[in-house]
Amino acid sequence: MIRLREERKSKWNSLMKEGLHQAVVKVLTEQGLSGLTMERVAKEAGIAKGTLYLYFQDKEELLQSAVQSSMEPLEQELDKILDSELSPNQKLEAIVQQSLSYFEANRNFFRVFLNPEFTGPRMNREGKDRHRRLVASVAQVFKEGVERGHFRPLPDLKAAGVFVMGCAAMIQARLWEETPPPLAEDAQLFLDIFFQGVAEEGAKR
Amino acid sequence: MIRLREERKSKWNSLMKEGLHQAVVKVLTEQGLSGLTMERVAKEAGIAKGTLYLYFQDKEELLQSAVQSSMEPLEQELDKILDSELSPNQKLEAIVQQSLSYFEANRNFFRVFLNPEFTGPRMNREGKDRHRRLVASVAQVFKEGVERGHFRPLPDLKAAGVFVMGCAAMIQARLWEETPPPLAEDAQLFLDIFFQGVAEEGAKR
Amino acid sequence: MIRLREERKSKWNSLMKEGLHQAVVKVLTEQGLSGLTMERVAKEAGIAKGTLYLYFQDKEELLQSAVQSSMEPLEQELDKILDSELSPNQKLEAIVQQSLSYFEANRNFFRVFLNPEFTGPRMNREGKDRHRRLVASVAQVFKEGVERGHFRPLPDLKAAGVFVMGCAAMIQARLWEETPPPLAEDAQLFLDIFFQGVAEEGAKR
Amino acid sequence: MIRLREERKSKWNSLMKEGLHQAVVKVLTEQGLSGLTMERVAKEAGIAKGTLYLYFQDKEELLQSAVQSSMEPLEQELDKILDSELSPNQKLEAIVQQSLSYFEANRNFFRVFLNPEFTGPRMNREGKDRHRRLVASVAQVFKEGVERGHFRPLPDLKAAGVFVMGCAAMIQARLWEETPPPLAEDAQLFLDIFFQGVAEEGAKR
DNA sequence: CATGAATGAGGATTCATTCAT
DNA sequence: TATGAATGAATCCTCATTCAT
Numbered sequence: 002m003i004r005l006r007e008e009r010k011s012k013w014n015s016l017m018k019e020g021l022h023q024a025v026v027k028v029l030t031e032q033g034l035s036g037l038t039m040e041r042v043a044k045e046a047g048i049a050k051g052t053l054y055l056y057f058q059d060k061e062e063l064l065q066s067a068v069q070s071s072m073e074p075l076e077q078e079l080d081k082i083l084d085s086e087l088s089p090n091q092k093l094e095a096i097v098q099q100s101l102s103y104f105e106a107n108r109n110f111f112r113v114f115l116n117p118e119f120t121g122p123r124m125n126r127e128g129k130d131r132h133r134r135l136v137a138s139v140a141q142v143f144k145e146g147v148e149r150g151h152f153r154p155l156p157d158l159k160a161a162g163v164f165v166m167g168c169a170a171m172i173q174a175r176l177w178e179e180t181p182p183p184l185a186e187d188a189q190l191f192l193d194i195f196f197q198g199v200a201e202e203g204a205k206r
Numbered sequence: 207m208i209r210l211r212e213e214r215k216s217k218w219n220s221l222m223k224e225g226l227h228q229a230v231v232k233v234l235t236e237q238g239l240s241g242l243t244m245e246r247v248a249k250e251a252g253i254a255k256g257t258l259y260l261y262f263q264d265k266e267e268l269l270q271s272a273v274q275s276s277m278e279p280l281e282q283e284l285d286k287i288l289d290s291e292l293s294p295n296q297k298l299e300a301i302v303q304q305s306l307s308y309f310e311a312n313r314n315f316f317r318v319f320l321n322p323e324f325t326g327p328r329m330n331r332e333g334k335d336r337h338r339r340l341v342a343s344v345a346q347v348f349k350e351g352v353e354r355g356h357f358r359p360l361p362d363l364k365a366a367g368v369f370v371m372g373c374a375a376m377i378q379a380r381l382w383e384e385t386p387p388p389l390a391e392d393a394q395l396f397l398d399i400f401f402q403g404v405a406e407e408g409a410k411r
Numbered sequence: 412m413i414r415l416r417e418e419r420k421s422k423w424n425s426l427m428k429e430g431l432h433q434a435v436v437k438v439l440t441e442q443g444l445s446g447l448t449m450e451r452v453a454k455e456a457g458i459a460k461g462t463l464y465l466y467f468q469d470k471e472e473l474l475q476s477a478v479q480s481s482m483e484p485l486e487q488e489l490d491k492i493l494d495s496e497l498s499p500n501q502k503l504e505a506i507v508q509q510s511l512s513y514f515e516a517n518r519n520f521f522r523v524f525l526n527p528e529f530t531g532p533r534m535n536r537e538g539k540d541r542h543r544r545l546v547a548s549v550a551q552v553f554k555e556g557v558e559r560g561h562f563r564p565l566p567d568l569k570a571a572g573v574f575v576m577g578c579a580a581m582i583q584a585r586l587w588e589e590t591p592p593p594l595a596e597d598a599q600l601f602l603d604i605f606f607q608g609v610a611e612e613g614a615k616r
Numbered sequence: 617m618i619r620l621r622e623e624r625k626s627k628w629n630s631l632m633k634e635g636l637h638q639a640v641v642k643v644l645t646e647q648g649l650s651g652l653t654m655e656r657v658a659k660e661a662g663i664a665k666g667t668l669y670l671y672f673q674d675k676e677e678l679l680q681s682a683v684q685s686s687m688e689p690l691e692q693e694l695d696k697i698l699d700s701e702l703s704p705n706q707k708l709e710a711i712v713q714q715s716l717s718y719f720e721a722n723r724n725f726f727r728v729f730l731n732p733e734f735t736g737p738r739m740n741r742e743g744k745d746r747h748r749r750l751v752a753s754v755a756q757v758f759k760e761g762v763e764r765g766h767f768r769p770l771p772d773l774k775a776a777g778v779f780v781m782g783c784a785a786m787i788q789a790r791l792w793e794e795t796p797p798p799l800a801e802d803a804q805l806f807l808d809i810f811f812q813g814v815a816e817e818g819a820k821r
Numbered sequence: 822c823a824t825g826a827a828t829g830a831g832g833a834t835t836c837a838t839t840c841a842t
Numbered sequence: 843t844a845t846g847a848a849t850g851a852a853t854c855c856t857c858a859t860t861c862a863t
């Protein structure tokens with residue numbers, strides 16, 4: 002009995018939080034970070050200001066939570082790819098495609114979200130951690146690729162860094178563009194450059 | 207007579223603005239974007255709060271102006287490189303080095319500055335324009351390189367985009383790192399990957 | 412039948428209120444007046460916030476009631492003393508001892524409670540009444556003492572006032588002290604001074 | 617030149633603060649501690665809310681300052697008495713009179729101010745310190761009186777405590793009374809009791 | 822030109838109280 | 843009866859901007 006009620010409560014709580022995350026994203030998207038006020042989030046969510054504080058300790062936690070929940074799906078996708086049986090090349094390919102398409106789907110939000118000083122030091126740490134984790138994972142993939150003879154023996158962490166950064170840069174560029182080209186195209190181009198380089202065969206040193 | 211006075215006035219005005227820009231950068235660097243108040247800028251510059259409004263319409267304009275003036279030296283350097291007699295390869299090399307070292311020298315400031323929603327829509331437009339101009343310039347270099355047989359015939363704007371973005375990503379990564387490796391190393395690594403790709407010779411498709 | 416149910420209901424009601432009073436005292440003691448929230452009282456009592464409103468109209472009434480109920484035991488003790496067959500001196504002695512020990516036992520609570528503006532005008536009236544009643548009672552004792560030749564013929568209400576106030580002051584002093592001396596000692600000292608005065612025999616005018 | 621301006625500024629500042637203290641006292645008197653809001657103080661003083669923060673860091677400092685400034689005149693009077701050439705008896709007499717008349721003149725304010733948990737721990741410490749200092753001073757007077765043979769050899773700190781407390785109690789009683797008797801009368805009565813005690817000559821043990 | 826005191830809109834947060842379940 | 847989620851008025855404090863000197 003009690004068990005059931007607890008469960009329902011918890012479910013409701015999750016739903017509520019999810020709704021609030023969306024409200025945050027909406028406000029963030031429409032008004033920017035500096036336009037993100039508790040008042041507006043509440044109004045957007047159709048609840049009272051005070052109610053926000055039933056679900057989140059304060060503004061920071063609300064923001065934290067919204068961002069975290071926004072990144073989760075992508076992170077799970079990437080984890081799935083990293084744990085899969087694909088070859089290193091295929092993994093990197095899949096990562097690029099997933100990332101680009103995910104960010105593409107959330108253009109406006111991430112335009113704001115990809116902001117280093119988003120919400121003070123705590124957030125920064127979180128953000129950095131996320132980035133580091135991803136780079137480390139990709140480095141693993143790269144190392145494997147080197148061992149299998151797919152990649153040149155470049156420093157794996159560095160190469161992974163360039164990969165992740167390049168990919169992020171591509172995403173950011175797409176966010177800046179008003180009418181970006183088809184996603185797959187950019188993905189392919191980036192992979193081509195990352196794998197083959199831009200230099201002409203004969204011109205290679 | 208009047209002419210002279212006008213001129214002196216204008217010069218004084220410029221000097222003043224320059225000083226205020228520096229004050230903005232200092233405050234921004236030390237206190238972050240959310241710590242940037244007119245009060246602090248004024249105190250840092252050693253003038254009164256009200257005086258700021260004699261030189262700038264409002265906070266936004268002050269910030270705009272400061273950022274613009276912070277980017278100028280780099281942009282001039284890059285223009286010099288682009289207009290030089292260097293080979294395309296050398297130009298790209300120089301661009302990477304200049305950019306990295308410039309941002310490196312202003313780490314803390316740009317950590318804040320590289321913030322998309324920095325100061326509302328006006329800034330965004332400015333930022334986008336800057337980026338486009340740079341990409342266009344690099345595209346020119348790339349096109350020349352293709353014509354001279356240095357680079358593979360890839361779409362020049364796209365390749366330039368990847369180049370600029372990758373470079374920017376590298377910069378951002380360095381901004382995130384607490385103790386980044388020697389600058390030249392990262393520059394070289396990036397160029398190597400951009401030129402040669404990561405794929406092993408034999409593995410190339 | 413109905414009568415019985417009514418009675419049981421009333422008893423339950425009383426018990427509940429008693430528990431809530433204790434919760435109020437606990438919270439007040441631990442968190443101070445400004446830390447007294449309905450939420451905390453409810454949690455302390457192990458009930459829901461809304462339930463408080465089934466027993467008390469609002470926060471003020473709850474507080475009133477708790478304070479009133481906290482003072483009752485002492486007042487009954489004092490009434491017993493006043494109605495007893497003790498001599499005036501002994502009565503005063505007993506009053507001092509009872510008061511000191513009672514407040515001593517509830518140090519922390521009364522540290523908060525001895526606050527004139529505790530809860531608005533209603534409380535003040537209550538408090539004043541309490542004080543007046545006590546002074547009047549003591550005045551009776553004093554008058555009796557004068558009649559019996561124990562005390563000098565001073566204005567009884569005034570002397571009673573000094574007595575009560577001095578006693579209250581002693582209590583307050585003890586509340587302020589972090590490690591007050593043994594209770595009996597202060598009680599004795601106060602009575603000594605009140606009865607004999609501080610002046611040296613020979614120096615008396 | 618600059619010196620003069622500085623001076624005038626400082627003077628203005630003091631005047632302003634003084635005015636704000638008065639506003640605090642007024643609001644406190646009329647609305648009680650819980651009715652003391654920055655908004656009301658500002659309105660009472662005829663300035664904007666924000667202006668308060670030009671003179672005081674926050675609410676606590678404002679309150680602190682108002683209280684301190686309200687106590688200062690009395691404290692100076694008492695210091696003067698303590699440092700004078702009067703005999704111990706006369707000093708105590710003077711203290712009682714000064715205190716009673718001072719508090720009498722500020723009845724309403726002190727009705728609120730004599731509140732132990734006035735504004736959190738900092739205030740408490742201040743309040744306690746004030747009380748301790750006064751008790752210590754009076755103890756000195758008392759000790760001197762004992763040495764000169766005016767007073768019985770009672771523990772000086774304790775006796776001083778009773779004196780101060782009794783006096784404070786008298787004050788508080790007067791604050792509670794709606795139409796207190798002439799001040800001098802109460803002062804004399806208190807001194808009489810404190811010096812001679814209430815016991816009848818013959819009844820003394 | 823320069824000043825800096827004054828302003829007041831705006832934002833985060835708390836908490837007594839209500840009411841649907 | 844009991845609950846506790848929801849409310850929103852109230853409060854403290856910040857800071858861009860103005861304006862009298």
